Amino acid sequence: MSPARAGLLTRLVQPVIARLVQPVIDRQVRRALSTAETDASFAIGSRAGDTLSDRYPYDREEIQRQALEAWRVNPLARRIVGLTSQYVVGGGVSISCPHPATAAFLRTFWEHPLNRLPVRVYEWCDELTRSGNLFILLTTDASGMSYARAIPAAQVRRILSRPNDLDQETAFEMQPNWAEGEPVAWQVYDPREEQRTSEGTFRPVMLHYAINRPVGAQWGESDLAPALRWLSRYAAWLEDRARLNRFRTAFLYIVRARFTSEAERRARQSSLNAAPPSPGSILVTDENETWDALHPRLESDDAGQDGLALKKMLAAGAGIPMHFLAEPEGSTRTTAEAAGGPTYRHFEQRQRFFLWLLSDLLRAVVNRRSAVDGRISRRAEVALTGADISARDNVSLSMAANNISAVLRGVRDRGLIDDAEFLRLIYRFCGESVDVEEMLARGKTAGSREPSKGVKTAAQPVKVDPETGEEKTGGVNG
Structure with missing residues (x-):
């Protein structure tokens, strides 16, 4: 077929194909766009199980x-x-x-x-x-x-x-x-x-x-x-050190003497191997025989620093201080107390996530039960509480709230702050995050109570170390 005829055929067939195929293409495009717009899309174009952020x-x-x-x-x-x-x-x-x-x-x-x-x-x-x-x-x-x-x-x-x-x-x-x-x-x-x-x-x-x-x-x-990776390296290093320390005390006897023949040397070696000298025994020889001990000389002065460096890498990767891994590292208690702060924050975040996990599970359980039992409420509030991460934080927070309450009470009495700000600051120094407006509404619903008479609260009855949370010796004046 000549090029002229091929071009003429193409010009005649293309409009027919376009009229037949183009509507199908348009429907497919509209369907895809409709799906992307109605499914609360946040990552349009990504495919399930095929993400760049996941590992293989x-x-x-x-x-x-x-x-x-x-x-x-x-x-x-x-x-x-x-x-x-x-x-x-x-x-x-x-x-x-x-x-x-x-x-x-x-x-x-x-x-x-x-x-x-x-x-x-x-x-x-x-x-x-x-x-x-x-x-x-x-x-x-x-x-x-x-x-x-x-x-x-x-x-x-x-x-x-x-x-x-x-x-x-x-x-x-x-x-x-x-x-x-x-x-x-x-x-x-x-x-x-x-x-x-x-x-x-x-x-x-x-x-x-x-x-x-x-x-x-x-x-x-x-x-x-x-x-x-560092767990494997530390385990291998520790195993090597244990193996070397085992052979540190191993030794061999070298007996030097003038033998007349190889047979005499072998006979002397056989007799010593048959009855080797025990530790603490006394050997008596003449001037023709000299005894020496051969033992390995392991230069391991820096081995402790190598192991400490590996352990520091492990602690940094796990987000915990060294003394949590039975490695004091420092001789002062203050250093150990200060190193625990970021770790406690990490555990608090993990605890908050874990409690949310359990509450989400309980919500699903309640929803299924409510479909069978009409006494169960789907809208009932379910609150989960975990254990305190650090009891010392509670002591420090209670001291801060006790000491600041008198100051805030005086500021509120002078009209410099309102009840909402007063309550917000009190809970702030207690380390709690609450809905202030809800707390005020609940307080108004409960009503006011007359303060007890004749009872005075000391600002700080005993001296407490804010770093450790323990009582200092000597009482208030000590």
Whole structure:
């Protein structure tokens, strides 16, 4: 076909193809734009499970495996994870709810033999610290009682989310089970899509919580992730030092003598090997035989500094001071007290997240129970309280509030500040963050009380060290 005929055919066919194909293309484009505009999009164009902020699946699974192995065999890793749970959970978590029926149900759920949350919260905190992710499978029977099970993060293969928003998770695909065949995918909990089955039960759902998660990522990371390499190096260094110290006291005897033949030398060596001299024994020789001891000379004067440098790297990666890892480092108590400040702030942030995690779980449990039991209120306020991170902070805060209250009372009496500012400053020095307007409204509802007569409160009855929180010797004047 000549070029002229080909060009003429193209000009004749193109309009026909455009009229047939262009409407299909336009419909596809409009459908895509409509989806992006109606699904609360925040990351338009991103695909579920394919983000630049997440690690590759193999790297993520390898880090989770190494973190679990380090927690099992490395004492420092076990200590770091245990410290976090001891401070975050501490003496336990208390639940309060003003609605009587809802509060009774929450206590039943919390202490149910198949839940045992007073004990499981420690395991959950360990898993959250160790893997950076906490997957909770929630199942509910026909009576509305829910049962929570933590699923290891290593068993989750993929997190599915909406095409245009990674934060809106939809399902969790588990690792394939070769005995059962196809992998299982658990749907995410969504209160707007709750449907009961024909048997009156609810479908199992999964909740996901993550820490150390970069913006735009789906997976969290372990607290041990930046310290895994240094944990391995410190363990190898310590093993080498232990091996060298074992052979430090080893020695060999060298016997020098003038032998007439090789057979005589071998005979003398055989006799000594048959009955070697024991420590503390006396050897008597003549001038023809000389005894010397050969032992290794290990120059290890700087070995302690090397180990301390490795341990400092571990402490920096874990965010805890050296004395938390049985390394005093300094001889003064003030240095150790000052080093704990940033660590306590870290534990406070983690505790705040963990309490929110539990409250979110309890909210899902209450929602499912309310669909069966009309006495349960979905709108009932559920508050969770954790243990104090540091009792010494409470002593310092109480001293500050006690000392500032008299000053603020005088300022308020002079009309320089109002009640709202007075209450805000009081709670500020107590270290608490409250809604001032709500507190004032509750105070007006409770009514005023007459102050007790004849009772005077000292500004500071005893001298207390603000750094340590302990009472100083000598009383007020001492």
